[in-house]
Amino acid sequence: MTEAGRLEVPVWQTGQPAQLRIVPADVEGPVLSEEARALAERVIARYPTRRSALVPLLYLVQSEVGWVPRQGMREVASILGLTTAEVEAVGTFYTMLKLHPCGRFVISICTNPSCALLGGRRLYERAKELLGEQAEHISDDGMFTLEEEECLAACDQAPVVAVNYLFFDRVTEEALDRMIESIRAGNAPEASRGGVPGELKEISRTLAGLREGADGRG
Numbered sequence: 147m148t149e150a151g152r153l154e155v156p157v158w159q160t161g162q163p164a165q166l167r168i169v170p171a172d173v174e175g176p177v178l179s180e181e182a183r184a185l186a187e188r189v190i191a192r193y194p195t196r197r198s199a200l201v202p203l204l205y206l207v208q209s210e211v212g213w214v215p216r217q218g219m220r221e222v223a224s225i226l227g228l229t230t231a232e233v234e235a236v237g238t239f240y241t242m243l244k245l246h247p248c249g250r251f252v253i254s255i256c257t258n259p260s261c262a263l264l265g266g267r268r269l270y271e272r273a274k275e276l277l278g279e280q281a282e283h284i285s286d287d288g289m290f291t292l293e294e295e296e297c298l299a300a301c302d303q304a305p306v307v308a309v310n311y312l313f314f315d316r317v318t319e320e321a322l323d324r325m326i327e328s329i330r331a332g333n334a335p336e337a338s339r340g341g342v343p344g345e346l347k348e349i350s351r352t353l354a355g356l357r358e359g360a361d362g363r364g
């Protein structure tokens with residue numbers, strides 16, 4: 147953290163953090179509505195101890211705000227009876243929890259060795275060309291955040307691109323162009339596994355364990 151409510155994160159350039167940029171890390175609270183707090187209790191009830199619901203509740207914050215501001219971590223700490231430090235230790239560990247504002251679709255391109263050797267870095271540069279430099283934070287239209295990703299554990303399908311955590315295998319530059327065009331047109335393509343990526347808030351709600359199944363259970 148640099149100053150209250152701000153965070154320094156690197157601007158990436160194909161594998162190298164280049165310079166630092168300052169992004170918001172906090173908002174005014176409360177971020178969880180009464181309804182969201184009731185959902186939180188529903189999630190907590192599934193676990194033997196309240197603290198076990200920590201990660202799902204952080205996804206609940208992300209599903210409400212679109213990212214996880216410090217205020218969200220403070221509210222989760224108070225709901226679970228944890229210290230803010232305990233919540234921050236977990237919240238800052240998982241890269242799927244976004245600690246600064248993001249676009250509605252997070253495009254994560256793996257540039258680790260297997261993917262880099264098969265064009266991952268070229269894909270990243272192409273994505274930056276298509277979305278604009280600003281997309282490394284949020285694209286001008288608010289739709290995209292572009293990020294370099296560490297190994298996504300699907301190296302045999304390299305190069306791999308994830309859109310809101312759903313994987314697309316063996317992606318070519320042409321396929322990337324079509325993918326971005328389709329998302330812009332409101333018609334995200336089906337991932338190689340796991341269906342069609344929804345918007346970040348929606349997928350975060352699923353990760354919080356709150357998507358209703360056909361039987362009505364979360």
Ligand code: FES
Nearest residue numbers: 256261298300301
């Ligand atoms: S190196 Fe890209 S998925 Fe492993």
